[in-house]
Amino acid sequence: MTEKPTVTVLGTGIMGAAMARNLARAGHPVTAWNRSRAKAEPLAADGIRIADTPEDAVRDADTVLTMLYDGPAALDVMRRAAPGLRSGAAWVQSATAGVDAIGALADFARAHGLVFFDAPVLGTREPAEAGRLLVLAAGPSGVRDAVTPVFDAIGSRTVWTGEDGAAGSATRLKLVANSWLIAATNALGEVLALAGALDVDPDRFFDAISGGPLDMGYLHAKAKLIRDGALSPPQFAVDTAAKDARLIVEAGTRHGIRLDVAEAGAGRLERASAQGHGDQDMAASYYASFDKEPSR
Numbered sequence: 001m002t003e004k005p006t007v008t009v010l011g012t013g014i015m016g017a018a019m020a021r022n023l024a025r026a027g028h029p030v031t032a033w034n035r036s037r038a039k040a041e042p043l044a045a046d047g048i049r050i051a052d053t054p055e056d057a058v059r060d061a062d063t064v065l066t067m068l069y070d071g072p073a074a075l076d077v078m079r080r081a082a083p084g085l086r087s088g089a090a091w092v093q094s095a096t097a098g099v100d101a102i103g104a105l106a107d108f109a110r111a112h113g114l115v116f117f118d119a120p121v122l123g124t125r126e127p128a129e130a131g132r133l134l135v136l137a138a139g140p141s142g143v144r145d146a147v148t149p150v151f152d153a154i155g156s157r158t159v160w161t162g163e164d165g166a167a168g169s170a171t172r173l174k175l176v177a178n179s180w181l182i183a184a185t186n187a188l189g190e191v192l193a194l195a196g197a198l199d200v201d202p203d204r205f206f207d208a209i210s211g212g213p214l215d216m217g218y219l220h221a222k223a224k225l226i227r228d229g230a231l232s233p234p235q236f237a238v239d240t241a242a243k244d245a246r247l248i249v250e251a252g253t254r255h256g257i258r259l260d261v262a263e264a265g266a267g268r269l270e271r272a273s274a275q276g277h278g279d280q281d282m283a284a285s286y287y288a289s290f291d292k293e294p295s296r
Contacts, residue, residue, distance in 0.1 A: 004028045004149055005062035010054060010077050011095070012040045014234065015121070016067035018128035019094075019154045021046050023065075025131075026153035033057035054081035058089075063150050064114075065092040070243060071101020078108055087113030090147050094119050094135075096178065098247035099168055099254065106166030115143050118165035120174040121155065124235035131155065136170040136177075138162040172251070179248045179262055181218075182241055182282070186265045188219050189286035192226060196294065202227070222283040234281035241282040242269035 004027050009020040012034040024030045024046045031049040033056075034040040040050050051057035058064050058081045066074045074095055078085075091114040093105055102118060109116035117139035127133050135155040139147070140163055151158045162169035195202045202223065209215045225231055245266035252259040268288045275293070277284035287293055 005146065006031075006060065007063045007065060007150055008033070008051075008058045008061040009065050009067065010034075010057060010074075010081070011067040011069075012043060013067065014125050014237070015094075015128050016065075017043060018125065019065065019067060019133075020048055021129075022131040023150065023153045024048050026149070028149070028153065031057050031061065054078070055084040057081065057084070058086075059084035060086060061089055062086075063090045063092055063147060065094055065150065068095050069240075070095060070247075071097035071105060075101070075104055075108060078105075082112060085112050085114065088115070090115045090117060090139075090143070090150075092117045092119045092147055092150060093165075094121055096120050096174055096244050096247065097171055099171060099175070099251045102166065102168035102171055109165075115140065115146070116165040117147055118168055118170040119147075119151070120171055122174065122177055123155075125233070126235060127156075128154075134159065136161060136173050138167065138170040139165045175244075175248050175251055178244050179259070182245050182248070182265050182269070183261050184216070184218060185222055185241070185282050186268050186285050188222050189226070189268075189283065190289060192223060192286055193289035222281075225281055225283045226286050231277070231280040231284045234279065236282050237279055238269055238272050238282050238284050239278040241285075242266055242273055242278075245269055 006029045007023050008031045009016050010033050012032050020030055020032045020043055031051050032040050032043050033051045033054055044050050054077050068074045091109050106116050117137055119135055119137040121133040121135050123133035133155040135151045135158040137158055138161045161173055192202055245262055248262045249259055249266055269285050271288040272285045275287055277287055
């Protein structure tokens with residue numbers, strides 16, 4: 001028996017790698033797997049075991065944390081992991097999976113005797129690396145103690161949204177939060193593009209709103225990335241934001257509402273990706289304002 005639960009992290013991109021490191025630093029025995037093993041290999045320096053297959057990665061794990069691209073990707077990898085899963089283990093599903101995917105994920109968990117936690121996170125690269133994510137979680141209160149040390153290692157706070165992970169209450173809250181994040185980022189890109197077109201110094205805009213209700217630290221941070229040309233490595237990539245924006249639009253459609261800003265935002269991010277900015281920070285949606293990329 002180990003003092004802290006053993007954790008397997010499936011998916012070691014920007015967020016998953018940071019989460020795995022923080023789990024290891026907190027004293028958890030950690031195993032990691034990624035589709036591209038080369039992306040996972042640097043984690044070995046942190047004492048993390050790198051597995052060749054999902055099945056090998058999850059064997060004997062108390063908690064399996066998935067941080068993959070979307071719901072279908074998480075389900076595919078968990079199916080590959082199935083022979084190694086331990087009945088009674090907790091499955092912490094932390095990717096932005098979308099409302100429609102949660103049912104299939106919960107069904108898989110039920111069929112394999114897993115305790116399912118719908119647990120997406122709010123935050124980007126820096127808070128992930130600092131272990132300061134906000135964990136949005138839903139799952140049975142009677143077994144939350146099993147995953148609380150995991151959430152404490154990766155986040156600064158956990159907001160519990162419900163008893164049943166299958167209901168997707170945490171995922172629904174994550175989509176609402178991301179709708180604001182994506183809208184704000186796209187709006188900032190347009191503000192900077194319009195300022196340039198109208199020959200307005202952006203600093204005049206930031207000075208005008210400074211300290212008032214329109215001011216927002218997030219806008220200053222993203223504006224600096226754009227103005228400094230510091231969009232790589234990304235905090236939250238354009239392609240990932242575009243995927244999330246589409247999930248938001250789909251959720252709205254499913255529930256009979258029109259999300260015009262989200263729809264336009266998804267298109268803007270997809271245009272920035274087509275221009276070659278897909279793996280840059282989502283602030284690169286700024287470039288979608290131009291047919292020809294502007295010089296800085």
